[in-house]
Amino acid sequence: MSSIFETMRFTALEIIRMRVFHVLIAGAFLLPIMALIFSNLFLFDIAKVQADVLISGARILASVYILFIAVTLLGKDISQKICHLFLAPPLSRFSYLTGRFLGLLFGLFLLMLVVMLTSEASLLLMFNPDGENGRNALPWYTGLSLAGFTFYQHISLLAAVLLICTWASGLAEMLVFSVAILLISWVVPPIILALQSPDITSQFPTLITTLIETIGMILPRLNGGNIGLALAHGFPLSFSNIAWHLVEHAAYAFVMFGLAQLVFSRRDL
Amino acid sequence: MWGFIISGCVLYAGARLSQPIVPNYSYAMESGPAPANTQAIAAGPFKGLVSDYNILSVFTMYDHIKKKPLSQAQRKLAWQQLSSYLHNAQHLDPWFNDTYRLTVGLLAFQKGLALDAVQILNMGSDYIDWDWKLPFYAGFIAYDRLNDQKMAYEFMQEAISRPNVPPLAIGLTSHFLQKEKGHEASMMFLEYLLQTMPKAYHDPIKQRIERLKSQPDSNMRRQ
Numbered sequence A: 001m002s003s004i005f006e007t008m009r010f011t012a013l014e015i016i017r018m019r020v021f022h023v024l025i026a027g028a029f030l031l032p033i034m035a036l037i038f039s040n041l042f043l044f045d046i047a048k049v050q051a052d053v054l055i056s057g058a059r060i061l062a063s064v065y066i067l068f069i070a071v072t073l074l075g076k077d078i079s080q081k082i083c084h085l086f087l088a089p090p091l092s093r094f095s096y097l098t099g100r101f102l103g104l105l106f107g108l109f110l111l112m113l114v115v116m117l118t119s120e121a122s123l124l125l126m127f128n129p130d131g132e133n134g135r136n137a138l139p140w141y142t143g144l145s146l147a148g149f150t151f152y153q154h155i156s157l158l159a160a161v162l163l164i165c166t167w168a169s170g171l172a173e174m175l176v177f178s179v180a181i182l183l184i185s186w187v188v189p190p191i192i193l194a195l196q197s198p199d200i201t202s203q204f205p206t207l208i209t210t211l212i213e214t215i216g217m218i219l220p221r222l223n224g225g226n227i228g229l230a231l232a233h234g235f236p237l238s239f240s241n242i243a244w245h246l247v248e249h250a251a252y253a254f255v256m257f258g259l260a261q262l263v264f265s266r267r268d269l
Numbered sequence B: 001m002w003g004f005i006i007s008g009c010v011l012y013a014g015a016r017l018s019q020p021i022v023p024n025y026s027y028a029m030e031s032g033p034a035p036a037n038t039q040a041i042a043a044g045p046f047k048g049l050v051s052d053y054n055i056l057s058v059f060t061m062y063d064h065i066k067k068k069p070l071s072q073a074q075r076k077l078a079w080q081q082l083s084s085y086l087h088n089a090q091h092l093d094p095w096f097n098d099t100y101r102l103t104v105g106l107l108a109f110q111k112g113l114a115l116d117a118v119q120i121l122n123m124g125s126d127y128i129d130w131d132w133k134l135p136f137y138a139g140f141i142a143y144d145r146l147n148d149q150k151m152a153y154e155f156m157q158e159a160i161s162r163p164n165v166p167p168l169a170i171g172l173t174s175h176f177l178q179k180e181k182g183h184e185a186s187m188m189f190l191e192y193l194l195q196t197m198p199k200a201y202h203d204p205i206k207q208r209i210e211r212l213k214s215q216p217d218s219n220m221r222r223q
Helices: A002-016 A019-039 A046-079 A093-125 A142-167 A171-195 A206-217 A227-233 A239-266 B002-017 B027-031 B036-043 B047-067 B072-092 B097-107 B114-127 B133-144 B149-160 B167-177 B179-196 B203-214 B217-222
Strands: none
Touching (some): A019 A093, A046 A142, A046 A227, A093 A239, A142 A227, A171 A206, A227 A239, B047 B072, B047 B097, B072 B114, B097 B114, B097 B133, B097 B179, B097 B203, B114 B133, B114 B149, B133 B149, B133 B167, B133 B179, B149 B167, B167 B179, B179 B203
16 A cells, blocks of 8 residues: 555656646646637627636646646556566565556646646636626536546546557657547547437438447547536536436446556566 | 847837737638538547637627628628538537527517528527527527428427426417517517526627517518
């Protein structure tokens, strides 16, 4: 247990000292400013537009973190054999990969914590429940929800990237596959949604529809059943809606993490 | 070394400043919007933001229509594209209020686009099922612009069955349904719309009020 914690602590320190991480933190501070500027171009639902920019920005920051910090760190470790420095008794492969994963999660958590604080600050600054032209007011915890929601969704994506890194042969391959899984997980859910429309279903062969739905099942759903839109509008979310979404992502992360451990334990280093 | 950097900076600034800041063409106007389903797929998890972009394009289009000298055909095309942007914004984020306010303020009083406005409001009404305004607006447009009493009646019935409907809406509905008071009710409702819309979007509503004032009651729904 202590070896896992030590690896996690080392990973977290490594991430905190990375320049890319500093840039992402700076991005988290710039995000509310961008949101304020963009939202003031609109007429009525100003808070909604502000929340849209904050949610999208948080997602982009989390995705960049996964691609340029997680993949780079794991890619260097595995392809340049740096992990050999760690993998000496008493540190097992399991402890090493678990520590690395937890350290990466901690880094993502720190980033989202900054996003949460800056978002909360900007939303409270603009809080205007009785403003003109129907400016809507968001609940005080919107910043907290959007950062927490983004963090939680990206755990499953991080676990999927962990699997890719343990399986792929080099840094370039890891990066290409990770970008691919990110883009596909963005694009496939809306395609599946569009395919459910009767007009489109009638024109597509069943085989293609089934194939796309199968691809959709093996990817984490980052759209999360319009939870992002609901947060931006300040709608109360039903407990079952949130609970099933959390279970879906936790289960997906567990499966990917387990597979990554399995592949890594058998990998010829 | 410093010479390279300073001369580079001067050249760069010169090149930037010699180009016009605002190009002479509008992307939104040249190409029009991509279909709603395509936008939804390309947007991925950023549906809210892409919906906002469509509303920004509506502002751009309206600005062009108001300020640029356009031929009749160009003007018609611009209005159709503006309508498509509103349709897309509604498809991507059906809870976005700006879409419906702009639909009422801009499309409803534009020749040939009232039916589009009713369609957008009707689709939004299914999602925002706690608000009386969208079906009421749709009913008003059906009554005032499409001269379709049956459709107007259905929408207004739907509106007054919703929670928190104010007495104003119930009173107006009964007036609309009595032919002799319809003209007066239309004017009252348009005045109410003026109070809820920003000044930049008052023109189409004011034009409609002027037309109603200048014409006899029996002819007003033909315009």
